[in-house]
Amino acid sequence: MQSYGEVAVEQMAREGAVVVFSVSTCCMCHAVKRLFCGMGVHPTVYELDHHPRGPDIHRALTGLLLSSSASASASSIGDGGNASLLPVVFIGGKLVGAMDSVMASHINGTLVPLLKEAGALWL
Ligand SMILES: *[C@@H]1O[C@H](CO)[C@@H](O)[C@H](O)[C@H]1NC(C)=O
Ligand SMILES: *[C@@H]1O[C@H](CO)[C@@H](O)[C@H](O)[C@H]1NC(C)=O
Secondary structure, eight states: OOOHHHHHHHHHHTSSSEEEEEOTTOHHHHHHHHHHHHTTOOOEEEEGGGSTTHHHHHHHHHHHHHHSSSOGGGGGGGGSOSTTTOOEEEETTEEEESHHHHHHHHHHTOHHHHHHHTTSOOO
């Protein structure tokens, strides 16, 4: 059975071409939003610290990241800090990962095609 958080994450991740789960005080989250805005992409952003079910959603995201190969940085979640986990980025409803995965895709040229496929970029 899926938890509230998993169901919510799946629904929220489909609500935009690019969806960012963020915490308003996290600087990597600001950096990823700036990166997308600089590319002309306007992501749907959920600030978990302002969301009534933020902790449930956060727990579900942690589980998703740990069970996917998308993020090598997920291994550092254990020490109780969230900073390395968030932001979590979905493109076209698919989990891309945290800031490091987004940057790696940007650098190797796979991010832009992914954004176009999702309808977030037209150029
Ligand atoms: C982790 O994130 C949650 C919100 O999802 C927040 O309530 C909590 O304070 C954060 N913990 C740390 C250590 O930053
Ligand atoms: C580009 O980087 C992403 C993120 O690390 C990775 O998933 C993908 O396989 C890489 N693609 C290529 C063609 O190197």
